[in-house]
Amino acid sequence: MNFELFGPSITDLEINTVMDAMKNGWYGEKKYWYVENFEKEFAKYHGRAYAIMTPNCTTAIHLLLLGLGIGPGDEVIVPECTWIASATHITHVGAKTVFADIDEKTWCMSAESLEKTITPKTKAVIVVDLYGNMPDMDAIREITKKHGIYLIEDSAGALGSVYKGQKAGSFGVGSVFSFHRTKTITTGEGGMLLLDDKKIFERCHFLRDHGRSKEVHYFNTEVAFKYMPTNLLASLGFAQFQRVEELVLAKRKLLLFYREIFSDIPDLYLNPEPPEGRNGAWCTSLIFGHSHNVTKESVMKALNEKGLEGRPFFYPLSCMPAYGGASPEKEAKNPIAYDLSKRGICLPAAFQTDAQNLLEYCNAIRSIIGFQERKVTF
Numbered sequence: 001m002n003f004e005l006f007g008p009s010i011t012d013l014e015i016n017t018v019m020d021a022m023k024n025g026w027y028g029e030k031k032y033w034y035v036e037n038f039e040k041e042f043a044k045y046h047g048r049a050y051a052i053m054t055p056n057c058t059t060a061i062h063l064l065l066l067g068l069g070i071g072p073g074d075e076v077i078v079p080e081c082t083w084i085a086s087a088t089h090i091t092h093v094g095a096k097t098v099f100a101d102i103d104e105k106t107w108c109m110s111a112e113s114l115e116k117t118i119t120p121k122t123k124a125v126i127v128v129d130l131y132g133n134m135p136d137m138d139a140i141r142e143i144t145k146k147h148g149i150y151l152i153e154d155s156a157g158a159l160g161s162v163y164k165g166q167k168a169g170s171f172g173v174g175s176v177f178s179f180h181r182t183k184t185i186t187t188g189e190g191g192m193l194l195l196d197d198k199k200i201f202e203r204c205h206f207l208r209d210h211g212r213s214k215e216v217h218y219f220n221t222e223v224a225f226k227y228m229p230t231n232l233l234a235s236l237g238f239a240q241f242q243r244v245e246e247l248v249l250a251k252r253k254l255l256l257f258y259r260e261i262f263s264d265i266p267d268l269y270l271n272p273e274p275p276e277g278r279n280g281a282w283c284t285s286l287i288f289g290h291s292h293n294v295t296k297e298s299v300m301k302a303l304n305e306k307g308l309e310g311r312p313f314f315y316p317l318s319c320m321p322a323y324g325g326a327s328p329e330k331e332a333k334n335p336i337a338y339d340l341s342k343r344g345i346c347l348p349a350a351f352q353t354d355a356q357n358l359l360e361y362c363n364a365i366r367s368i369i370g371f372q373e374r375k376v377t378f
C-alpha cells in the first residue's frame, strides 16, 4: 500500500479561481485583489481587525516578533513540542529561546510550566495550537496579563479549532496560520498574520515590503524584509477559504474515524477536544499509553516493515542539535514533553485518502500493539 499521509483537496473552484487570477490578476485594481480579499475575509472570520498574508507562516512569526520590537536581551518562551518554525525567528531577531513543558491533557504548552519559566527578561510567549489542539487559554491569558508579556498564538495547524466558543487564531496580540501543502487550506506555501492593534499592523505591513515609502517610489527609510505574497497563490487561498467549513469537517471526519477504529483499545490517546469547542483536527496524532510498551520509533519501524510510512510526534526542540542536543537536565525540566513525544505518531491526514487504505493502516497499528484487526464495510 502506498499513499500520501498529507495532501490537499483541490476542486474546480480552486482551478477556476487561479485561472481567473492568471488571466486577469495583473493590472490595476485586480493586481492584488485576491491578496486583499483573502486577507479581509480571513481576518473577519477570526474576528480580528487586520490580516497580512506572507510567503509562509514562519515569516509571519518573524514579522510579528519584529513588529513587537523583540530583539537582543529578550527571552521568548515556546513549548517544547512543536515544529521548529514556531521558534526559529526568535534566534534570528537576536532573542533567547526558552522552552516550557507541555500539558499531558492538551499536548500544548503547560500554563504551570510557563509561569515557572518566566523571568524579568521574558517579552513574549508563543503558544502553539498543536495539531489543532488548544492549550488552556484561560490560564495562559491570565499569566501573560499578570506578567505583562505578549501572548502570540501559533495557530499554524489550528484552522477551525474552537476553545470555549472562541476561534483559534483570535487569542493574544497576534496569531499566525500556515497554508503549507499539508495544511487544511493550502496555497502550496503561504501564511497569514492576524492582528488587532493598528500600530503593530502598520509596522508589520511596512516591514513586509522593504520598508518602502507610501509617498515616493523606490524610497526606503529602513532596511527591512521582502515577505510579499503573490496574487496567484492568494487566489488559491481565497478559493480554498470559501470551503473552510467543508474542509474542517472532512478533517474532523478523519479524527472521528480514528476514535471509532481504536475505541476498544484502552490506553490510547487521540487529539483531545477543547472545552466548549472543537478540534479542527488538521492532523490527528496518536499517543500510546505506557501499557503498550512501544516507542514512536518502534511503531514507525514496524509500519515501515509493512510497507507503510510513519510520522513521529514532534521531538522536543531542546533535544535537537539545533538547540544544543539532549541532556538529562533538559529532560528533567520538561519531563512531559520528553515522555509524550517518545510515544506519539501522526496518523494519515490527507484529504484524498482511500477508506480501505486507511482501515489497513489502522489495522497495521492495531496488530503492532497486539490487537485484532477490525472489519469495517464502507
Ligand SMILES: Cc1ncc(COP(=O)(O)O)c(C=O)c1O
Pocket (backbone or CB within 6 Å): 056, 057, 058, 059, 082, 083, 085, 086, 128, 130, 154, 156, 157, 177, 178, 179, 180, 189, 190, 191
Ligand atoms: C506549529 C507550526 N508552526 C509553524 C509552522 C510553519 O509553517 P510554514 O511552513 O507555513 O512556515 C508549522 C508548519 O507545519 C507548524 O506546524
